Amino acid sequence: MQKVGRWTLLVFTLLAVAAWSKPSADLPGVKPSGEVLLPNGWRIQPAGEQLEIDVGALGMALSPNGARLAVLHCGVPKHSVMLIDAPGRRILHQLPIAKGWVGICWSSDGRRLYVSGGSDDVVRVFRVGTARLIEEGNIPVKAENENATQFVAQVATSPDGRQLYAALMKGNGVAVIDLQERKMLRRLSVGGSPYGVAVSPDGRLLAVSRWGMASVELFDTSTWQSVAQVSTGTHPNEMTFSPDGQRLYVACANNNTVTVVDVAQRKAVEQVNVALSPRAPAGSTPNSVALSPDGKRLYVANADNYSVAVVDVSGKESRVQGFIPAGWYPAAVRVAPDNGMLYVLNSKGVTPKANPQREYIGSILRGTVQFVPVPDSATLRARTRQRDPAPVHTARARADALQG
Numbered sequence: 001m002q003k004v005g006r007w008t009l010l011v012f013t014l015l016a017v018a019a020w021s022k023p024s025a026d027l028p029g030v031k032p033s034g035e036v037l038l039p040n041g042w043r044i045q046p047a048g049e050q051l052e053i054d055v056g057a058l059g060m061a062l063s064p065n066g067a068r069l070a071v072l073h074c075g076v077p078k079h080s081v082m083l084i085d086a087p088g089r090r091i092l093h094q095l096p097i098a099k100g101w102v103g104i105c106w107s108s109d110g111r112r113l114y115v116s117g118g119s120d121d122v123v124r125v126f127r128v129g130t131a132r133l134i135e136e137g138n139i140p141v142k143a144e145n146e147n148a149t150q151f152v153a154q155v156a157t158s159p160d161g162r163q164l165y166a167a168l169m170k171g172n173g174v175a176v177i178d179l180q181e182r183k184m185l186r187r188l189s190v191g192g193s194p195y196g197v198a199v200s201p202d203g204r205l206l207a208v209s210r211w212g213m214a215s216v217e218l219f220d221t222s223t224w225q226s227v228a229q230v231s232t233g234t235h236p237n238e239m240t241f242s243p244d245g246q247r248l249y250v251a252c253a254n255n256n257t258v259t260v261v262d263v264a265q266r267k268a269v270e271q272v273n274v275a276l277s278p279r280a281p282a283g284s285t286p287n288s289v290a291l292s293p294d295g296k297r298l299y300v301a302n303a304d305n306y307s308v309a310v311v312d313v314s315g316k317e318s319r320v321q322g323f324i325p326a327g328w329y330p331a332a333v334r335v336a337p338d339n340g341m342l343y344v345l346n347s348k349g350v351t352p353k354a355n356p357q358r359e360y361i362g363s364i365l366r367g368t369v370q371f372v373p374v375p376d377s378a379t380l381r382a383r384t385r386q387r388d389p390a391p392v393h394t395a396r397a398r399a400d401a402l403q404g
Contacts (some may be wrong), residue, residue, distance in 0.1 A: 029351045038328060039352055044306045046327045047383055048342075048372035050350055051089050053082060055365040059104040059116070059154075059343040060332040062086065068128065069334070069343060069369065070113050072104040076362040081115055081126060083133050086336070086343065087370055093132040094134075097124060100209070103154040108161035112136070116152040116166070123155060123166050123177065132392040141166055141175040150175075154238065156223070159203040167208060174208055176224070181342050188224060190217055198248065200240040205263065206313035208246055209236035216250055216261065228266035238288045238332075243295040247313070251300060256284040258300055258311070260318060272318045274300045274309035288332045292374075293339050301330040301344065308333050308344060308372075310380060322384035324375065327368050328352075335374070344370035393400045 028039045035045045054366045056075015063070070069084040081104070082094045103116030103123075113133065115124040122138035141150050150171035157164050157179070164177040167190075174188040188206075192213030199206055199221075206219040207231070216236060218228040233252025236259065240249050248261040260270035275284040286309070290303035296314035308324040327346030335403060346368045353364050375383060 012107060013223060030351060036351055037341060037353070042306060044350065045325055045386060046306075046344075046346070046368075046370055047325050047375075047386075048259075048370050049089065050327065050346075050368040050370055051091070052086070052349065053091070053367045053369060054078075054080065054094075055348060055362055055367045057082075057345055057347055057367045058331050058333060059100075059102050060343065060369070061104045061106055062108045062334040062336070063128075064104050064337075066110065066337040068092075068110075070106065070128075071105055071234075071345065071369065072100050072102070072115055073367075074101050074118070075347075075367075078400050081113065081124075081133060083128065083131070084181060084369060085131075086341075095126070095133045096134070100124070100215075101151070101153065103152060103166065105155050105157055105164075106254060108157060108159060110214070114157065114164055116155055119149050119151050121150045121152065123152060123164065123175075125182070137182070139164075139177055139184070141168060141177075141184055141187075142171070153194065156197045156199050158199055159201060160293050165197045165199065165206055167197050169193050169211070171196060174206070186224065188219060188226075195236070196238045198241055200241050200245045200263070201243060202245055205245075207239055208239070209239055211235055211237065211280070214252075216248070216259075218263075218266065230259075230266060230268055232268060232276060233257040233271060240291055242290050242291065242313075243293070248311075249289050249291070249298055251286040251289045253285045253287050253303075255282050256280060256286065258286060258289060258298070260313075270318055272311055272320070274320060276302075276305050276307065276310065277280065288330070290333045290335045292335055293337055299324075299333045299342060301333040302328050303331060303347075306330065308342070310375075321377070322375075322380040324372060324380070324383050325386050327370055330370075339374055342370075342372040342374055344372065346370055 035043045057073045059072035061070045071082040073080045079100045080096045083092045088386045099118040099120045101118035113126040125136040127134040150168040153167040153169040155166045166175040176185045192210030193213040196209040208217045214234045234254035250259040256275040258272045262269045284305045285303040290299045298311040298313045300309040309320045312319045327350045328348035331347040332345040349368045
């Protein structure tokens with residue numbers, strides 16, 4: 001009995017020592033280093049400053065003069081449109097809406113906002129005052145006797161401000177809207193779940209990204225005829241034309257790339273890999289693109305790598321220069337007209353929170369708008385080294401390669 005008792009005591013002693021020496025769990029949240037550990041194991045430390053907003057924002061547009069940001073919330077506690085003083089980094093006004101999804105753009109004179117109504121099948125119109133939004137009604141994107149849901153995705157205006165184009169993701173079309181009459185003029189037939197729309201600087205070409213068909217369709221706006229279908233990466237979404245209209249940049253969410261289209265040749269000439277590592281599997285989710293005012297730098301929001309890729313597009317061959325650390329799920333990126341500031345919309349914000357009451361997760365998170373001074377080469381190299389989301393992927397090897 002005495003021998004058994006000694007063995008029992010030894011076992012309990014060893015268990016106690018093991019329990020005492022076991023390292024504490026590394027729980028999600030802000031760390032002493034300033035990094036934030038997310039529930040999925042990634043670590044983020046966004047550059048610049050953060051303005052906290054509602055969670056679930058998916059669309060952001062910068063006014064033509066760079067003075068105001070407009071943000072479209074499509075999450076909780078409600079769908080809404082928010083007006084932000086960009087230089088002052090403060091919220092001016094927030095207006096609830098019934099439904100919205102992804103699409104938001106300014107009129108060419110900066111006096112109005114046009115917002116996707118999602119499954120309500122309308123484009124919502126707002127007049128923009130000095131510090132507030134004023135509702136001006138809705139423009140339907142289908143006939144009164146039509147029942148099928150069209151589902152409005154991204155929207156864009158023509159350079160002359162006379163027309164608006166709305167991608168109809170479920171309706172497989174694009175609504176062409178007369179903004180003076182505020183009514184739909186025609187509907188273009190576009191297969192493959194059209195997602196994004198972009199208009200060339202001269203207004204002569206309309207580009208439509210086809211999410212379900214890995215392609216972009218180009219339309220002549222003088223005849224409304226389709227003039228080309230260009231293959232892209234999978235799940236093409238947001239697009240932007242170069243200032244001279246010679247290139248079209250297409251974010252492709254499902255394969256870590258941006259497709260570069262030569263507009264004159266009507267064909268893709270590059271697939272730019274914007275993942276943190278050149279050999280990374282699909283999963284970066286590039287979902288937004290923006291060009292510097294001179295058209296020499298392309299910024300790409302990588303939603304699931306929590307970064308903004310910076311790409312030199314000034315030469316014949318594009319080159320990834322580095323990465324800017326963003327927050328949790330960057331959904332949009334925009335550049336100030338003076339090229340001094342980047343604006344990044346982080347749909348899930350920065351900091352995860354505990355959920356002891358088992359609430360709906362969206363109700364305890366907050367999104368952010370991130371303000372980042374446009375980095376020079378040295379700052380960008382440092383930012384790229386910082387964007388090191390251990391334990392799964394690393395950007396350091398690519399940062400070293402970019403320096404060499």
